Amino acid sequence: MAETEVTQPVQGAGGAGREEVKPVRKSIRVRADAGRAFRMFTEEMDSWWPRTHHIGRSPMKRVVVEGRPGGAIYTDQEDGSACPWASVLAWEPPHRFVMAWQINAAWQYEPDLGKCSEVEVRFTPADDGTTLVELEHRELARHGGGGARMRADVSSDGGWSSVLALFAARAELAA
Amino acid sequence: MQKLRSGPLPVGELARGLPVSRPAVSQHLRVLKQARLVCDEAVGTRRIYRIDPRGFASLREYFDTFWGDALEAFQAKVEGTDDGRN
Numbered sequence: 349m350a351e352t353e354v355t356q357p358v359q360g361a362g363g364a365g366r367e368e369v370k371p372v373r374k375s376i377r378v379r380a381d382a383g384r385a386f387r388m389f390t391e392e393m394d395s396w397w398p399r400t401h402h403i404g405r406s407p408m409k410r411v412v413v414e415g416r417p418g419g420a421i422y423t424d425q426e427d428g429s430a431c432p433w434a435s436v437l438a439w440e441p442p443h444r445f446v447m448a449w450q451i452n453a454a455w456q457y458e459p460d461l462g463k464c465s466e467v468e469v470r471f472t473p474a475d476d477g478t479t480l481v482e483l484e485h486r487e488l489a490r491h492g493g494g495g496a497r498m499r500a501d502v503s504s505d506g507g508w509s510s511v512l513a514l515f516a517a518r519a520e521l522a523a
Numbered sequence: 524m525q526k527l528r529s530g531p532l533p534v535g536e537l538a539r540g541l542p543v544s545r546p547a548v549s550q551h552l553r554v555l556k557q558a559r560l561v562c563d564e565a566v567g568t569r570r571i572y573r574i575d576p577r578g579f580a581s582l583r584e585y586f587d588t589f590w591g592d593a594l595e596a597f598q599a600k601v602e603g604t605d606d607g608r609n
Contacts, residue, residue: 369582372590374594396593398589483590483594
């Protein structure tokens with residue numbers, strides 16, 4: 349079972365500094381060394397990535413991770429198209445990997461990294477040969493209005509959608 | 524939203540530099556508030572707006588569930604297909 353960090357409520361406006369949306373943090377221990385875990389997570393992502401998760405118009409064939417800083421992360425689709433959806437921000441095998449989550453409000457590729465959240469994955473080997481894999485999906489607020497529309501899409505609560513659609517239109521006006 | 528990411532701000536400050544009128548900004552903020560993406564409080568005579576983390580709760584929940592499932596699929600693969608490389 350992957351574990352979820354218990355989150356604490358964010359304090360009010362009293363404190364200085366950035367307003368935060370708490371990152372999503374998950375961890376899992378795997379019976380593999382860090383090198384293998386890192387490689388499987390990154391360059392062999394295709395072997396485990398959920399086939400339902402892509403932004404292409406036709407079914408996905410495979411997910412490709414270019415293993416280098418600045419490397420593209422994309423899916424190849426059955427209709428022959430390629431759909432970029434992330435890119436490598438940090439490439440430090442076998443310990444650390446960071447990618448930009450470049451999917452915007454309309455579930456389209458977002459080229460502006462300033463509007464993208466980040467996923468960091470750390471691989472920490474233990475003496476017993478296992479590796480602790482810790483994942484942090486952070487800077488969710490960078491999706492801004494996009495986050496709201498995404499939320500409408502992922503939520504079954506239709507009541508929010510109209511409000512959020514209105515909001516999204518406004519957000520684009522004000523952008 | 525971009526402006527609020529660095530901290531709470533009053534309406535006047537939010538409107539500065541935007542190509543829309545201050546009433547339009549206020550209207551926008553009302554929609555954001557309705558959607559629980561921002562919240563406000565009175566400080567003296569001013570109304571200060573800030574990002575409302577509750578508005579992002581469902582997005583967080585979505586990623587929380589997604590990464591939980593994805594990590595378990597990853598674990599099954601990394602442990603189940605060990606072919607002795609490394």
